[in-house]
Amino acid sequence: MALREIIILPDKQLRLVSKPVEKVTPEIRKLADDMFETMYDAPGIGLAAIQIAEPLRLITMDLAKRDENGETQPKPRVFINPEIIARSEELSVYEEGCLSIPEYYEEVERPARVRVRYMDLDGKLHEEDADGLFATCIQHEIDHLNGVLFVDYLSKLKRDRVFKKFEKAAKRAAE
Template sequence: MAIREIIILPDKQLRLVSKPVEKVTPEIRKLADDMFETMYDAPGIGLAAIQIAQPLRLITMDLAKRDENGESTPKPRVFINPEIIARSEELSVYEEGCLSIPEYYEEVERPARVRVRFLDLNGKVHEEDAEGLYATCIQHEIDHLNGVLFVDYLSKLKRDRVLKKFAKAAKRAVE
């Protein structure tokens, strides 16, 4: 396993539409392992392969609850070629952040419940209903696979402000 570099806004790769995973291979399993290590190190609760410059429809997620001692039991999940097949009319608002847009958080409104279809690391098809944080996170990560960022849901003013901030930071980093 290896910690990979997470690409940061304004990197244009974040706007790519990821390609479907043709077959679950040892390379795909290794990529998922690297994604977990990268995600835990960041630390984050979800990571799309495109965030480590791999334009494949692969997501890792771990929504483990922390106990009163701050300890958690990992609940790692892998979603290959995930797709949302149903959305609720009801909406919910969660404060979202993103490992590719560090230290920026904003409330985003999304469907409160979704039904998702995906493959696991054994190539088996699953369908699950998601709500709460799970629904928000899976929608956020699937958006990444489609070249969509959570800031795209913000008002034009807020979105322009954050895009400008990260463009300036990237320019300073190069100088």
């Protein structure tokens, strides 16, 4: 496993549409391992491959829950070529953040429930219903695979402010 660099707004790669994974290879498994290590180190609960400059339709996610003893029960998941095949009309609002837009959080409205189809690391196809944080996170990460960022759901004014802030930071870092 290797820690990878997470690309940050305004990096243009974040707008790329990721390519489907043709088959699960040792390289894809290593990429997933690297993504978990990078995601946990950040720390985050989801990561799309494009966020580490790999334009492939691959997502890692761990929506760890704490049990009654305060112990974390990790449930690491890998989603290959995920797609949303159904959305509820009911909407929900969650405060979202993004490892590629560090330290910025905003409420985003999305479908409350979705049905997702994906392949796992064994190459098996799955369909699963998602709600709550899982629904929000899977939609957020699939958006990344399509070159969409959570700030795209905000008003133009808020979105412009975020982009200006990160463009200024990138210029300062380059100097």
